[in-house]
Amino acid sequence: MPPRYELVADALRAQIMAGTLRPGSLIPSAGALAHEHGVGRDTALKGIAVLRREGLLFLAPDKSIRVGPVAGRATRGPLSIPDDVLDVPPGGVVSARMPTRRERERFDLPEGVPVLVVRTGAAEEEVHPADRYGLRLP
Template structure:
């Protein structure tokens, strides 16, 4: 396993355990590199990975903070029934959709298209259900 994955896993565990709650500032890359005995580039790569996952967000103050932890699919907020002729695709949200849906950076949306109509749902907290066939 690449070293940056190990650092990312360790930070994920700290976030999941509540040691780093949502909104908390993340220690600097230099401090984390010292703490995990890695190079700064390795630590930056781990932070970038966690930002893509939506666990970390860049605040308006340019400080990296812990984002809202994504919920597991088992605790879905929304279940979308997709009809047999429906099409689902994933994409990154527009800035307006990110604000409207309250999404963290790096969280994609699922677009359900039925004929000419489209529904946009956050990829976290949404389960797509197709009819048994």
């Protein structure tokens, strides 16, 4: 069973994708979400944070959390074949993280897309956009 905050995020995501929560609209408060889903307020806030990282929600200038614009939304669709495949050498270590502002600009990444970091030695590190590369392990 997924963590409870993921259930909150999944419920909100479904409402956004169905159009029940329209772009620019306020989402329910963390307290209301907590009550609706039978979780604590911190759990509801964690679910909201997941959707903010995905780019589905944003913090408006008035400090409210609102539904983001339709264009560029991250969705959980079927896996696609990556543009390129990276061969990870024996002993190589791969991790994923959110990109820095500079990396996002360099790779022209939309908000919410992670990067893959391939470490092949003590000081050798390659960074690749995760939405364009697959990995081939030894």
